[in-house]
Amino acid sequence: MITLQNVSFSYPSEAILTNFNLSLKRGTTTILIGPSGCGKSTILRLINRLIIPGSGAILIAGQRVTENNIQSLRLNMGYVIQEGGLFPNMTARQNISLMARRLAWPEEKISKRLEDLASLTHFPVDNLNRFPSQLSGGQRQRVSLMRALMLDPEILLLDEPFGALDPLIRLGLHESMREIFNRLKKTVVMVSHDLHEAAFLGDEIILMNKGKIIQTGPIETLIKTPAQKFVSDFIRAQRSHLPEVEND
Amino acid sequence: MIRNCNQKFFIGNSIVAILILHFIFLPIEGNAQTVVKIGSKKFTESVILGEIATQLAKSEQFSARHKAELGGTRVLWNALNNGEIDVYPEYSGTLRQEILANREVAGFSSVISYLDSLGIIAIGPLGFNNTYALGALQETAQKYDLKKISDLSKYPQLIFGFTNEFMDRGDGWPSLRRAYGLPQKDVRGLDHDLAYRALENGSLDVIDLYSTDAEIKYYNLLILQDDLHHFPEYEAYFLVRKELLKAAPEFIQALKKLTGRIDALKMSALNAQAKLEKIPAAQVAAQFLKSTFQLEQNYKKEALWGRIWQRTKEHLFLVLVSLSLAILISIPLGVLAAKIKTGGSIILGIAGIIQTIPSLAILVFMIPLLGIGAQPAMMALFLYSLLPIIRNTFSGIKDIPTPIFESAIALGLSHFDRLRFVEIPLATRSILAGIKTAAVINIGTATLGALIGAGGFGQPILTGIRLDSTALILEGAVPAALLALFVQGGFDVLERVLIRHK
Numbered sequence: 008m009i010t011l012q013n014v015s016f017s018y019p020s021e022a023i024l025t026n027f028n029l030s031l032k033r034g035t036t037t038i039l040i041g042p043s044g045c046g047k048s049t050i051l052r053l054i055n056r057l058i059i060p061g062s063g064a065i066l067i068a069g070q071r072v073t074e075n076n077i078q079s080l081r082l083n084m085g086y087v088i089q090e091g092g093l094f095p096n097m098t099a100r101q102n103i104s105l106m107a108r109r110l111a112w113p114e115e116k117i118s119k120r121l122e123d124l125a126s127l128t129h130f131p132v133d134n135l136n137r138f139p140s141q142l143s144g145g146q147r148q149r150v151s152l153m154r155a156l157m158l159d160p161e162i163l164l165l166d167e168p169f170g171a172l173d174p175l176i177r178l179g180l181h182e183s184m185r186e187i188f189n190r191l192k193k194t195v196v197m198v199s200h201d202l203h204e205a206a207f208l209g210d211e212i213i214l215m216n217k218g219k220i221i222q223t224g225p226i227e228t229l230i231k232t233p234a235q236k237f238v239s240d241f242i243r244a245q246r247s248h249l250p251e252v253e254n255d
Numbered sequence: 256m257i258r259n260c261n262q263k264f265f266i267g268n269s270i271v272a273i274l275i276l277h278f279i280f281l282p283i284e285g286n287a288q289t290v291v292k293i294g295s296k297k298f299t300e301s302v303i304l305g306e307i308a309t310q311l312a313k314s315e316q317f318s319a320r321h322k323a324e325l326g327g328t329r330v331l332w333n334a335l336n337n338g339e340i341d342v343y344p345e346y347s348g349t350l351r352q353e354i355l356a357n358r359e360v361a362g363f364s365s366v367i368s369y370l371d372s373l374g375i376i377a378i379g380p381l382g383f384n385n386t387y388a389l390g391a392l393q394e395t396a397q398k399y400d401l402k403k404i405s406d407l408s409k410y411p412q413l414i415f416g417f418t419n420e421f422m423d424r425g426d427g428w429p430s431l432r433r434a435y436g437l438p439q440k441d442v443r444g445l446d447h448d449l450a451y452r453a454l455e456n457g458s459l460d461v462i463d464l465y466s467t468d469a470e471i472k473y474y475n476l477l478i479l480q481d482d483l484h485h486f487p488e489y490e491a492y493f494l495v496r497k498e499l500l501k502a503a504p505e506f507i508q509a510l511k512k513l514t515g516r517i518d519a520l521k522m523s524a525l526n527a528q529a530k531l532e533k534i535p536a537a538q539v540a541a542q543f544l545k546s547t548f549q550l551e552q553n554y555k556k557e558a559l560w561g562r563i564w565q566r567t568k569e570h571l572f573l574v575l576v577s578l579s580l581a582i583l584i585s586i587p588l589g590v591l592a593a594k595i596k597t598g599g600s601i602i603l604g605i606a607g608i609i610q611t612i613p614s615l616a617i618l619v620f621m622i623p624l625l626g627i628g629a630q631p632a633m634m635a636l637f638l639y640s641l642l643p644i645i646r647n648t649f650s651g652i653k654d655i656p657t658p659i660f661e662s663a664i665a666l667g668l669s670h671f672d673r674l675r676f677v678e679i680p681l682a683t684r685s686i687l688a689g690i691k692t693a694a695v696i697n698i699g700t701a702t703l704g705a706l707i708g709a710g711g712f713g714q715p716i717l718t719g720i721r722l723d724s725t726a727l728i729l730e731g732a733v734p735a736a737l738l739a740l741f742v743q744g745g746f747d748v749l750e751r752v753l754i755r756h757k
Contacts, residue, residue: 055665081667092662096680096754105676106666138755154666164665 008033008194009054009162014063016049023049024218026063033161036188036195038209040202042241045215047198051164054196055086067162082106084162085155085193089170091147093139099150100135103157110158124153127190129183145176149183156191165197169204181207202226202245214238289502290318294331294340294627297324297706298447299529299536299721300385300467300522304344306540308493308510314550315505322627323536324717326706327420328353330622334708336373339626341496342510345377346385348489352425370494378510379492383519385467386489387421389479395460396477403482404435407461411438416459419444426487434485448721465489467519469527491517516547530722562715563734569629569710570738573701577633578694581640585693586686588641589648590674603649606642614639614700618707632704632711639700640693647689651682684754691746698739702731712738 011029015022023046031037039047052058053065056077065072067080093102103124104117112120125132128149139147148168155163169177185208188195199205205212206226214221214229222234233239291312295305302323312319322340325331332354334340345354350366358369370377389404396402399410407413421427422444431437445453450462451470464471464478466489471478493510500507517525525543528534534542544550557565588606592599612620617638621631655678663677679686705713712731719727 052661057661057664078667078669081665084665086662086665088658088662090656090658092658092665094659094663094677094681096677106668109668109672 008068009196010066011050011053012064012066014053014065015061016053016058017061022218024053027218029213029220031194031196033194034192035210036193036197036208038205038212039196039198039215040200040205040212041215041221043200044217046218047215048166051086051166051196051198054162055081055084055164082110082158083160084164085152085158085160086164086166087148087151087155087168088166089168091139091151091168093147093151093154095139098136098138099130099142099146099153102139102150103135103154105154107157120157121153124156127156127187128153143176144172145180148172148180152184152187156187161194163193163195163197165195167198167200169199169201177204184208202242214241216241289499290320291342291499291503291506292340293319293321294325294334294343294708295321295323296328296331296343297326297717297721298465299469300465300526301344302536302721303525303529303539303543304381304491304493306536307513307543308342308344310537310540310544310550311509311513312503312506314544315503315509317503317506322708324705324714324721325627325708326619330619330627330707333622334627335375335494335496337626338496338498339628341499342493344491345494346489346491347380348386348426348487349424351487352427353420356425374497376495376497376500377492378495378507379514380490381492381513381517381522382515383467383517383522384488384490385465385519385522387426387486388464388466388481389461390454390464390471390476391461391479392454393475393477396479401477401479403480404431404485405482407439407479408435408437411440413439413441413460414458415439415442415461416445416450416453417442417463418447418450421463426485431485434483446720448723452723467522467526469523469530472523472527473531491522512548517543533722533724559730563730566710566712566714566731567734567738569714570698570701570712570735573629573632573636573704573709573711574694574697574738577636577701578640578690578697580633580637581644581693582690584637585641585644585689586648589645589686589689590652590679592645592649593652599649603642603646606645609638610642614703615706618703622707627708629704629709631707632701632709636697636701636704640697643692643696644686644689647685647692648682651685651689652678654685655681684750687746687750687753691743694742694746695739698735698742702735 009029009031011027014024014027016024027046027050029050039050041047049058053060054067054072056065056072056074067083070076070080072080093099094105097105100121103121104112107117107120121135122132124130125135130146130149130153134142134146139150142150151168155165169180172180181204188208197208210225211223212226212229213223216237222229222238229238230242233242291309293305293308293312295301305321305323309319309321322334325334328345328349331340331343331345335343347363347366350370351363355366355369367377389407391401399406399413401407415428417428422442423429428442432439443459447463447465450459451474453459454462454476455474461479464476466478470476493513495507495510525539528539528542529536588602592602609617614635617635618631621634625631625634659677659681663673668676701709701711702713702716704711705717712735714731715727716731719725719729719731
């Protein structure tokens with residue numbers, strides 16, 4: 008579904024990715040994990056073309072992403088980031104429905120979709136008329152997720168969506184998310200630095216370091232057969248946060 | 256739909272408002288009849304002479320408009336040459352020393368023929384010589400035993416204060432210093448009317464005077480004898496555009512009757528009535544015409560509230576037009592500056608440079624391009640309003656947090672939709688603050704517009720400074736301050752209406 012071919016990207020001061028290759032299957036949830044600065048967020052930003060690769064190609068459903076087709080591709084790509092990126096000047100409802108309105112969806116279709124999304128994300132419908140500043144952190148992330156899901160995109164890009172939340176709210180959101188991912192069968196790419204989260208939500212985990220993929224696989228593989236000392240170090244560093252090795 | 260589309264209506268509305276104001280405030284230009292436009296400089300004698308000419312024109316059944324207190328010589332001379340005024344009182348010395356300073360003119364007859372080549376005739380002389388002189392308080396004069404200008408060379412510690420024109424005109428301070436070998440270093444340029452007050456309170460020791468100034472007698476000043484005969488004659492004339500010979504021959508005849516009718520004593524007396532007895536210049540002129548030519552003038556004094564209302568209209572017109580134009584231009588420029596990588600600093604840089612030009616200079620720069628009156632003043636105010644709005648639009652957009660900015664892109668919104676729904680609405684608070692700053696600066700600066708004939712609250716301030724009348728200064732300053740406060744409050748309300756979110 009999403010392919011990065013020999014992609015390089017660098018800032019004037021440092022190279023982030025060099026000849027990077029990655030292929031993600033349709034309908035799977037992939038977690039990009041690794042220490043900060045390893046290039047995991049860069050990959051999401053490249054897929055959405057918020058930044059442009061220095062060389063190489065990015066393909067979505069076999070189609071090369073260019074300046075000309077990115078606008079239409081973005082409509083098929085929901086995007087959620089750490090702070091939610093909600094527009095503070097609009098209510099939750101306006102945030103979620105903005106793009107649908109720009110695409111001239113009929114009013115009933117919008118209302119119906121909003122109701123469905125609210126129930127899917129366990130968001131109280133009454134709160135849809137509130138501004139982001141009047142919502143809790145967890146509710147804001149749910150709104151952000153609803154906004155990303157509004158047009159029913161095939162791809163969902165999540166850049167540390169739970170980063171700024173406290174643990175209890177986080178747990179609640181994790182459960183909602185897993186339910187949503189299982190139900191909707193989207194191609195999800197999520198960036199995280201939390202192994203627990205990755206284990207809980209991901210079909211596949213990609214552990215990165217310094218712009219390179221270190222190991223790919225389900226959490227059990229990473230734990231049982233670490234490819235490098237870095238893998239076991241990374242797991243050990245986060246282990247205390249893991250309850251027990253998950254089975255499902 | 257989305258609340259912040261309001262922005263557009265706001266701008267649209269302001270255009271409509273300008274158009275309406277335009278019709279309300281623009282004076283209806285006279286019919287086909289000749290309107291005689293008279294100018295005067297911003298000192299009392301010039302205003303009285305201008306008023307005399309105005310009333311003479313009216314007594315010959317012409318429409319006449321007196322644009323009083325128009326800055327200095329250059330402003331009037333340019334206005335006369337551009338045909339924005341038809342008549343103004345001028346002095347022979349000023350013509351030779353300032354206006355024709357770069358030309359070799361042998362006698363006054365060659366001045367006349369040069370004027371003729373420009374389509375200007377000189378009517379006069381009126382009968383008095385209002386030359387420059389240097390003066391000091393009697394006690395200063397006694398302390399240093401000053402009698403002649405040459406006596407000054409012995410006391411380098413004396414502080415001089417001269418009018419700005421005197422500081423660099425042909426017969427002014429540079430040549431006076433050379434002629435008399437004066438050693439003084441502490442020489443300040445300032446407004447003539449303020450110089451008397453500085454002299455009185457001891458901040459200045461010696462100032463330049465016009466020899467018909469009413470204050471000479473009032474402050475009992477000692478006039479230093481021009482023992483080297485440095486100062487030329489300053490005989491008063493009316494400079495008139497030739498077109499008036501055909502368009503208003505009766506008025507020209509009436510002006511000609513003034514030749515030799517105002518001697519130095521008479522002029523001093525008229526100045527004293529206006530400056531010391533605070534009789535309005537129009538009334539002084541009317542009394543003079545009555546006693547000299549038995550001309551009855553139906554002079555009526557405008558009521559205070561009528562005057563203030565008139566000034567308010569003029570002031571609001573200047574501010575609203577210039578500010579609205581600035582808003583229309585600056586917001587797009589600010590957006591552009593925020594959006595393009597390299598050009599942004601250029602836009603901000605240019606607006607910043609404009610802002611550093613002193614307001615008086617910018618007003619005078621506009622005169623050759625736009626003449627005198629409201630237009631050049633509005634242009635100057637417009638230029639001054641650019642920077643605060645451009646800068647605040649720029650920073651308002653730049654300060655939008657990256658996650659919000661990028662979310663808008665990632666959502667698939669077009670450039671225009673991002674601006675319309677996200678960037679402009681989020682920058683609104685900052686943009687409004689910029690407009691508010693521009694408006695307040697604008698209201699203050701617009702008071703200078705009176706110097707180039709734009710009217711407004713600056714007019715009573717100028718007259719107040721000229722006549723040393725606190726009441727008149729307040730008549731301009733208080734409404735200007737109130738207007739600024741009112742506008743500031745208005746923007747605070749507008750902000751609350753436009754921005755509901757936190």
